[in-house]
Amino acid sequence: MISWAAREHHRFEAAGRPFVYLVPSAAIFALDDTADAVMRRLTDRPYTREELEAELSERHGHTELEDTIAELARVRAIGELIVPGREDKPQPKIFPLSPFPLTTMVLNVTNQCNLSCTYCYEYSEDKIVDTENGRKPKFMSEETARQSVEFMLEESGDNKVAHITFFGGETLLNFPVLKKTIAYARQRGAELGKDVDFSLTTNGTLLKPEIIEFLAENRVGVTISIDGPREVQDKFRVFHNGTGSYDVVAPKIRELLKKHRSRPIGARVTLTSGPLDIKRIYRHLTEEIGFWEVGFAPVTTSPGRGHAISEQGYDDMLGQFRDLAYEFLECSVENRHHGFSNVKETLEEIHKGMSKAFPCGAGLGLMGVATDGDVALCHRFAGSDAHKLGTVADGIDRNAQHAFLEKHHIANKTDCSTCWARPLCAGGCYHEAHTRYGETTRPNLHYCDWIRGWTDVCLQIYGELSERNPAFLAQFDEPMAAERVS
């Protein structure tokens, strides 16, 4: 006799009704009472059709129950019980077509910084590349930057838009090259019929009127790394002599926000150990300073460092993220802007039903370029020989790229094979894994609960919006914008 069982899914409730998020398709269906009753029973244990009839047909009706089972089976929410020896084939390893076009190039125009933030992944104890005594130049030359532009335009294939992100070190330490690179890329883009989009990340210390004017005029997207109000910012974001940077950056950022109106400006916050008051940080950066949006990321660090977030810290962070996400929801229901960018990014992925084979675009649509023109997985690995995928002069080493993709496919991450959040997480950041476990191939098991908790919150927000203001979600029908770099 055939038994039915629920397939991989995650049930959640929003706007007073049940939903299922199906894995690995990443499809979301709202359930009626009958469908929910069937799903809940089949999640507990396998049932034969007769057993389901016996328990549910009186309340839900025979035909309704039959129809429901057929519908659930059709979308693969349930299926015949898999008997040992007849398991489904493992998820096939499907690779993107090669050559995969490059969407975003992150140009590390310098590996030097005028701050010395204790937790920095580039300079602190967890660094990958020796930027002080290494053989890499401290600043990217104009020549290398021009070669990088050519590389980007070439590797972007048929894409109409090429995104170039300037990064560091402290990006603005090499403003002269940045400025010339933008002019050159614009000219070459025009010749080749491509739009080039520019953005940068900076700590804000070197902003001055002529730089601000240049960024505004050239529509350069700006992300400021800042951790919050003075006492939070000055805890880790310090100059080499140990003094805090808040009083230096705050007025400059206010000036930037006043003058640079051609693109929304965001803040990027690193969350660390210690009491976290995320809502206060959010309010300070949006209401008191004036950022359009704020994104938060837990610090990347090996375990045991003073600034590492503890397990309790992750729980606490999730609670506060949830509160902010619900604030975002209430604003979005009324079509008012809310600047909590973490939730928006996840909603977009949920809306599109992304089911990832790789956690991010690193090594695929996004690559990082070191000061000497070596191309690596992403900006966080720029300059590391072990993570090199080519050079701007010679192009992408397709063998190295394929070997990388082969090694990092979600199908290899057996720990993830039973997790319902894998379509969105796919094991998490390569750099985080490298710092934590010394291996980019490892899934980031230290924050699984946090990822599942956060994904659940975002699914609830999505479900609420689908019922209360579906028009809001239509904005995510557009193709994905360039990947965020942090």
Add this chain to the structure above:
Amino acid sequence: MKHLKAVNGKAERVERATQSDVVALQRTPQQPTGGAGPHFPIGCSLVFSPGWEADRAGGTAGLCQPVERDLFDCHIGCYWPAQVPDQLNHAPNWTSKCAAAQKDWRKLDLVFP
């Protein structure tokens, strides 16, 4: 669907892709726009019955579709198994004299089970 409602774009795609399992009973081969339904050859006998293997008298000359279409369409693209002889078991050499169907289709003989 009555008991499930597709909420995100992927759910809509799943719904479209799994539409109408029993296609042979449908009236027309047209799929809703954007749907990736099963392949129906033009002039498929599922739509224009009674088919063209043979007419009522057993002849092939007066059929509205030439028989060689089967080689390209029903035989290769269609999920429906009955339009051409079973070349795996029953009539393995059915096409051996027919190198180019456009030219040699008359050499294809009828096969009776």
